[in-house]
Amino acid sequence: MSRDRASRRLPVIITLVVGLMLAIMPLPDAVRSLRPDWLALLMIFWAIQLPRTWSVGTAWIVGIVLDVAYGTLLGQHALALCVVVFVTVRLHLLMRVFPLLQLTATVFALLALYQFILFWINGVAGVSSPSITYWGPVIAGTLIWPPVYLFMSGIRYRSRSGG
Amino acid sequence: MVASRGNNTNPARIPALGIRVIVLIIISILVMYFDHRENHLDGIRRAIGAAVYPVRIAVDAPSRLWRWLDESTTSRNDLELELGRLKAERLLTNARLQRLTALESENARLRALLEARNRVRDEVRVAEIIANDANAYEHNLVIGIGSRDGVYDGQAIVDADGVVGQVIETGIMTAQAILISDPDHAVPVVVNRNGLRTIAFGTGEFDRLELPFLPNNADIRAGDLLVTSGLGGAFPAGYPVAVVDFVTRMPQEPFADVTATPAAALDQIREVMLIWSTPAASEEETE
Numbered sequence: 532m533s534r535d536r537a538s539r540r541l542p543v544i545i546t547l548v549v550g551l552m553l554a555i556m557p558l559p560d561a562v563r564s565l566r567p568d569w570l571a572l573l574m575i576f577w578a579i580q581l582p583r584t585w586s587v588g589t590a591w592i593v594g595i596v597l598d599v600a601y602g603t604l605l606g607q608h609a610l611a612l613c614v615v616v617f618v619t620v621r622l623h624l625l626m627r628v629f630p631l632l633q634l635t636a637t638v639f640a641l642l643a644l645y646q647f648i649l650f651w652i653n654g655v656a657g658v659s660s661p662s663i664t665y666w667g668p669v670i671a672g673t674l675i676w677p678p679v680y681l682f683m684s685g686i687r688y689r690s691r692s693g694g
Numbered sequence: 695m696v697a698s699r700g701n702n703t704n705p706a707r708i709p710a711l712g713i714r715v716i717v718l719i720i721i722s723i724l725v726m727y728f729d730h731r732e733n734h735l736d737g738i739r740r741a742i743g744a745a746v747y748p749v750r751i752a753v754d755a756p757s758r759l760w761r762w763l764d765e766s767t768t769s770r771n772d773l774e775l776e777l778g779r780l781k782a783e784r785l786l787t788n789a790r791l792q793r794l795t796a797l798e799s800e801n802a803r804l805r806a807l808l809e810a811r812n813r814v815r816d817e818v819r820v821a822e823i824i825a826n827d828a829n830a831y832e833h834n835l836v837i838g839i840g841s842r843d844g845v846y847d848g849q850a851i852v853d854a855d856g857v858v859g860q861v862i863e864t865g866i867m868t869a870q871a872i873l874i875s876d877p878d879h880a881v882p883v884v885v886n887r888n889g890l891r892t893i894a895f896g897t898g899e900f901d902r903l904e905l906p907f908l909p910n911n912a913d914i915r916a917g918d919l920l921v922t923s924g925l926g927g928a929f930p931a932g933y934p935v936a937v938v939d940f941v942t943r944m945p946q947e948p949f950a951d952v953t954a955t956p957a958a959a960l961d962q963i964r965e966v967m968l969i970w971s972t973p974a975a976s977e978e979e980t981e
Contacts, residue, residue, distance in 0.1 A: 610722035
């Protein structure tokens with residue numbers, strides 16, 4: 532039982548670590564504002580697929596790690612990710628049967644919510660917030676969602692048949 | 695309670711999700727409050743930072759490998775050229791250094807005459823940059839030494855050409871630094887030519903600083919070197935910060951529009967130097 536559990540958790544943990552690497556990877560100036568929120572995408576995916584094991588608690592921990600990695604206010608990403616994953620878990624049955632286009636539109640809304648919460652906290656904390664490029668990650672995340680979704684589904688079903 | 699019992703009867707619902715999310719949101723808000731108001735959470739930050747350190751190393755590995763390959767496959771010819779260039783540079787620097795030693799002793803003598811406190815030389819240490827650009831609106835760096843090596847918050851960071859920034863957060867083996875080009879950063883400077891004091895603000899662009907508080911009649915012009923003034927205590931005095939490149943005076947505006955280019959190439963540095971200011975200097979600033 533516990534071995535079965537471990538083998539089911541491993542893919543999630545590995546993808547989250549890879550997501551963290553992508554999130555802090557140095558990028559050239561020009562494409563920096565188009566970096567998708569990888570961990571938000573991954574947490575949305577796992578919250579749709581395995582909402583019992585990976586929901587708001589995991590999201591909160593991932594968010595805190597992100598806050599430390601980015602040097603932002605401790606709790607900022609944690610709060611945003613937590614809320615986004617909460618909404619995802621609430622809608623997970625619906626999102627599972629959505630066609631890909633509709634799912635992508637929902638993910639766009641979730642990413643916009645995520646970025647808006649970050650934006651709002653920045654505003655309250657008095658951190659200078661930027662121009663239109665601030666919303667770049669939302670667009671980039673939405674565009675990258677379909678390939679990420681298909682790739683992650685591949686991982687998920689392979690690991691399921693293996694375990 | 696009623697709601698959660700209702701949830702349990704539905705197999706698709708996750709038990710107590712709503713309560714959990716509310717508790718986590720409250721915790722987040724409390725954590726943010728304490729992090730924002732006072733720095734009680736540095737220990738937690740440091741611990742998580744240490745856990746993230748291997749990931750940073752892994753992310754940096756490809757570019758490290760590339761640099762290593764690049765260095766180890768440089769041709770002999772290139773090496774000889776570089777060696778020649780470095781020798782010439784060393785000769786020049788040495789010559790300049792000789793004059794500097796004489797000037798330094800002369801300065802000390804004059805200061806003694808004026809009964810001013812002796813300015814002791816700053817200690818420096820080289821650190822490697824292991825990550826940069828954490829996000830697009832803050833210009834941050836992560837350097838490879840931390841509190842284990844005596845790095846402290848607020849410490850000044852320079853490179854061979856000029857001021858780079860200062861430490862804002864010290865981990866055990868890493869430290870996070872803010873660049874002078876960050877929109878939230880300001881550094882007190884003086885114009886080297888005439889001692890005019892002002893403040894240089896970051897703009898969010900690596901190659902531009904702004905000096906917003908200079909009146910129209912201020913004696914400043916393109917080409918002036920700005921050096922740290924040592925006021926405010928964060929940066930030791932006398933390090934080059936930037937060179938003024940445009941001064942636009944508009945008669946109807948109270949302040950001139952002055953921009954400057956940082957002396958250090960902020961987006962190209964690989965190594966930086968951390969400065970340990972001497973106790974004498976820190977005493978001066980508390981007085």
